Amino acid sequence: xxxxxxxxxxxxxxxxACQRQSVExxxxxxxxxxxxxxxxxxxIRAKHDFMTISRQPELCAEVTLQPVRRLGVDAAILFADIMxxxxxxxxxxELVEHVGPVIRQPVRSPDDLRQLRSLTPEEDAPFITDAIRxxxxxxxxxxxxxxxxxxxxxxxxxxxxxxxxRSFTTTKALMYQQPQVxxxxxxxxxxxxxxxxxxxxxAGADALxxxxxxxxxxxxxxxxxxxxxxxxxxxxxLRATGKPLIHFGTNTATxxxxxxxxxxxxxxxxxxxxxxxxxxxxxxxxxxxxNLDPGVxxxxxxxxxQQAKAVLRQAAGRNGHIFNLGHGIYPETPLxxxxxxxxxxxxxxxxxxxxxxxx
Amino acid sequence: xxxxxxxxxxxxxxxxACQRQSVExxxxxxxxxxxxxxxxxxxIRAKHDFMTISRQPELCAEVTLQPVRRLGVDAAILFADIMxxxxxxxxxxELVEHVGPVIRQPVRSPDDLRQLRSLTPEEDAPFITDAIRxxxxxxxxxxxxxxxxxxxxxxxxxxxxxxxxRSFTTTKALMYQQPQVxxxxxxxxxxxxxxxxxxxxxAGADALxxxxxxxxxxxxxxxxxxxxxxxxxxxxxLRATGKPLIHFGTNTATxxxxxxxxxxxxxxxxxxxxxxxxxxxxxxxxxxxxNLDPGVxxxxxxxxxQQAKAVLRQAAGRNGHIFNLGHGIYPETPLxxxxxxxxxxxxxxxxxxxxxxxx
Numbered sequence: 221x222x223x224x225x226x227x228x229x230x231x232x233x234x235x236x237a238c239q240r241q242s243v244e245x246x247x248x249x250x251x252x253x254x255x256x257x258x259x260x261x262x263x264i265r266a267k268h269d270f271m272t273i274s275r276q277p278e279l280c281a282e283v284t285l286q287p288v289r290r291l292g293v294d295a296a297i298l299f300a301d302i303m304x305x306x307x308x309x310x311x312x313x314e315l316v317e318h319v320g321p322v323i324r325q326p327v328r329s330p331d332d333l334r335q336l337r338s339l340t341p342e343e344d345a346p347f348i349t350d351a352i353r354x355x356x357x358x359x360x361x362x363x364x365x366x367x368x369x370x371x372x373x374x375x376x377x378x379x380x381x382x383x384x385x386r387s388f389t390t391t392k393a394l395m396y397q398q399p400q401v402x403x404x405x406x407x408x409x410x411x412x413x414x415x416x417x418x419x420x421x422x423a424g425a426d427a428l429x430x431x432x433x434x435x436x437x438x439x440x441x442x443x444x445x446x447x448x449x450x451x452x453x454x455x456x457x458l459r460a461t462g463k464p465l466i467h468f469g470t471n472t473a474t475x476x477x478x479x480x481x482x483x484x485x486x487x488x489x490x491x492x493x494x495x496x497x498x499x500x501x502x503x504x505x506x507x508x509x510x511n512l513d514p515g516v517x518x519x520x521x522x523x524x525x526q527q528a529k530a531v532l533r534q535a536a537g538r539n540g541h542i543f544n545l546g547h548g549i550y551p552e553t554p555l556x557x558x559x560x561x562x563x564x565x566x567x568x569x570x571x572x573x574x575x576x577x578x579x
Numbered sequence: 580x581x582x583x584x585x586x587x588x589x590x591x592x593x594x595x596a597c598q599r600q601s602v603e604x605x606x607x608x609x610x611x612x613x614x615x616x617x618x619x620x621x622x623i624r625a626k627h628d629f630m631t632i633s634r635q636p637e638l639c640a641e642v643t644l645q646p647v648r649r650l651g652v653d654a655a656i657l658f659a660d661i662m663x664x665x666x667x668x669x670x671x672x673e674l675v676e677h678v679g680p681v682i683r684q685p686v687r688s689p690d691d692l693r694q695l696r697s698l699t700p701e702e703d704a705p706f707i708t709d710a711i712r713x714x715x716x717x718x719x720x721x722x723x724x725x726x727x728x729x730x731x732x733x734x735x736x737x738x739x740x741x742x743x744x745r746s747f748t749t750t751k752a753l754m755y756q757q758p759q760v761x762x763x764x765x766x767x768x769x770x771x772x773x774x775x776x777x778x779x780x781x782a783g784a785d786a787l788x789x790x791x792x793x794x795x796x797x798x799x800x801x802x803x804x805x806x807x808x809x810x811x812x813x814x815x816x817l818r819a820t821g822k823p824l825i826h827f828g829t830n831t832a833t834x835x836x837x838x839x840x841x842x843x844x845x846x847x848x849x850x851x852x853x854x855x856x857x858x859x860x861x862x863x864x865x866x867x868x869x870n871l872d873p874g875v876x877x878x879x880x881x882x883x884x885q886q887a888k889a890v891l892r893q894a895a896g897r898n899g900h901i902f903n904l905g906h907g908i909y910p911e912t913p914l915x916x917x918x919x920x921x922x923x924x925x926x927x928x929x930x931x932x933x934x935x936x937x938x
Binding site for chain 2: 386387388389392393395396397436438439440441442471473474491492493494497513515516518519520523527530550552
């Protein structure tokens with residue numbers, strides 16, 4: 221099977237699936253596909269640290285393109301950290317190996333919001349838009365590029381906790397005790413996110429993913445009060461880009477009815493909810509992305525095959541499925557499982573489509 | 580309002596709610612109610628470490644009784660760590676402050692299972708049954724005592740990872756790569772858990788809670804293969820005790836249909852799913868326990884009141900609700916919120932019951 225689909229000028233399978241058009245096979249890409257599971261990425265990381273790679277457009281373009289070449293995935297995703305726009309507006313933070321982002325002055329009071337001025341992407345983070353132009357020049361129309369930003373809840377949680385957390389107690393305490401600080405913070409983060417993703421679209425990104433890693437720690441009622449209005453505002457504003465919008469969060473099984481109404485073109489789901497159950501909640505007006513547990517890729521091929529086929533069968537007969545994992549690839553994932561999985565998704569989904577057509 | 584209900588010989592509100600009988604007010608207790616949120620617990624911890632408290636029956640009884648006296652909750656829960664039965668059979672582990680249990684030789688191969696011989700509670704952990712007898716002598720029939728054990732998935736995850744984890748990749752890799760080791764491990768842990776909880780019932784515990792902290796990291800399909808048979812076996816065996824069985828896990832919104840069928844009398848749920856939605860899944864044949872986010876208790880009283888009332892309204896009109904948090908109390912929780920919450924649950928649920936009766 222050829223690794224590069226669509227040499228004909230027709231829109232790629234990925235973009236057609238986003239619009240719930242019929243496709244010859246299900247498109248597949250992986251969150252964190254550019255990363256340590258690829259030897260060519262590890263070779264670059266041996267010479268450059270993460271921040272250098274993400275801030276030098278040539279290096280950023282190179283690692284973004286690696287999984288397209290190696291794995292034959294149907295979309296590239298911009299290599300960037302979710303903290304990039306916050307760094308760009310001057311938030312003092314460090315990416316600590318094995319820890320993640322650490323914020324020097326966590327947000328705990330109205331004064332701490334001063335760290336968050338507005339973002340002018342071409343001035344504050346020119347390396348992002350430069351990288352996108354380099355990547356697009358390389359990819360042409362064959363393979364689309366997905367732009368990417370962390371969603372405001374996850375950014376707010378990092379800013380308030382000062383680093384990652386298991387229970388997000390500091391975040392919740394601030395949310396309940398100082399709602400005016402919370403809402404001001406979410407408003408600023410929403411503005412930054414809109415500007416950041418709009419600039420990515422302007423520079424050539426073909427789709428945009430809003431990624432909420434931590435939002436699954438909230439009850440549906442708190443999500444409605446403290447997050448939903450901002451997701452709605454961001455996705456509403458991004459409609460002006462004309463690009464498909466992928467809205468993904470982890471652990472969102474009970475939040476999907478709210479996410480459905482926020483404006484995403486594609487809703488991404490993790491493995492905690494069966495794909496068909498999730499699609500029933502988000503409804504026929506939305507495409508869906510997901511949802512193999514990335515942990516499954518640590519198992520033998522037979523388990524990967526069985527579980528990936530189960531996901532594809534749950535999506536069969538409906539347009540608009542984009543195969544992905546329910547979260548990022550783990551660094552220790554065997555490369556061979558990734559290679560075989562891309563082929564399996566293409567081949568098995570084509571078989572299922574043929575079977576459906578023959579009936 | 581008096582702190583001690585039921586001086587009359589009638590079964591306590593807690594036990595009647597477990598059996599879905601009508602009650603004059605909703606019973607309430609809190610996971611980790613014996614702990615750092617109480618000044619009298621901190622006073623004892625200043626003099627003794629955790630393991631000393633849990634292994635000396637007098638100290639264990641004292642900290643178990645503290646929240647009954649102070650908060651007026653409707654049940655006591657045995658103060659114990661989920662690692663107690665593993666320590667008792669000789670697993671070499673340490674409880675490290677701010678880290679949790681650390682296993683010296685994590686389970687990675689069939690040989691590592693030798694650490695898990697069978698448990699003879701009265702010999703291997705006599706302090707547990709001794710503590711239960713002391714507590715029961717103090718409580719009499721006024722306030723029931725809940726016995727408690729960690730569920731085998733959570734124990735297995737600790738044993739395999741060697742400590743807590745965010746993604747449980749080592750656990751999942753073993754599950755998929757060495758299913759025979761996984762199933763042997765789960766079988767041994769199930770035997771230990773049955774023996775351990777049966778001994779607690781025998782010694783006088785009035786109800787038993789099986790607690791699965793980490794099971795929410797699994798897809799419903801993996802839960803069905805790797806966990807469900809063991810939960811079913813344990814709860815099935817414990818029916819012989821004649822005690823109500825509370826089956827609780829965190830992050831189980833999409834696992835509740837399977838948990839419903841495993842034999843628990845009461846299903847505990849966390850805040851990620853609205854209580855009424857959860858009850859609709861588990862059905863009228865089960866009582867339900869939950870489900871205020873413990874993070875809410877870090878907020879001002881007005882937020883606690885609003886959210887606790889919302890939980891109670893979702894349960895109104897049905898017998899069999901036991902009010903609890905969706906996970907353990909955070910150590911930094913203001914005591915005043917706990918005190919007021921117990922009264923609120925008693926008073927507001929009585930009001931709702933009266934309203935329903937008047938209609």
